[in-house]
Amino acid sequence: MLLSVNVFVSLDGVMQGPGAPDEDRSGGFDRGGWLVPHASVHTNEVVQGWFREADAFLFGRTSYGLLGGYWPKVTAPDDPIAAKLNTLPKYVVSKTLTDQEADWSPTTVLRGDIVDSVRRLKGLPGNELQVHGSWQLVQALHQAGLVDLYRLLQYPVVVGTGKRLFPDGSTPATLAAPEGSARVLPGGVVSLTLTPTAVGSLAAGAYAVESGRSTAVPH
Known part of the structure; x- marks a missing residue:
């Protein structure tokens, strides 16, 4: 299966608490619910398209609890x-969640090495293993080079604080947008699909003047 990360982000890259004021107040975050005023039939269609590709889900402990409660x-x-x-x-990464607490059936708790566990899951038959939310898990998957696809809905808001998709210190990476994978929805929300290269x-690279013209020169 391909591993895809599917997230909502603000213009400044924040992915924390998009759906409600109390969704995730960790770190003193008090700006939750910033996505809701911009939700529309157009964003719903994009998200439904994401889910049509799913054959299994991978969650961090917090996102599993939030989504599993809703x-x-x-x-x-x-x-x-x-x-x-x-x-x-559904697979949830946790060292503390018991099998009895993981009652959003069918769920398997992954307690071992996350990189080895995810590599094993990616080897199973199916289309996509999807991650939604799960900020800390996404950081680990990105660092290990396990993400095959990023799907983003970027909303025209600056949250100003909170957990960012790629925080300071993230592993550097180069990504590409396949043709036709980026579009602006009515209202200014950007739908974007990126594949790590x-x-x-x-x-x-650098810009240099060659023959009197400003030219981009890759290093």
């Missing part, structure tokens, strides 16, 4: 997101 209550048979989340295999290295 989506089982969505019982409308025509909701494509709930249908996927409530029926497909190099993790651990960063392409660089």
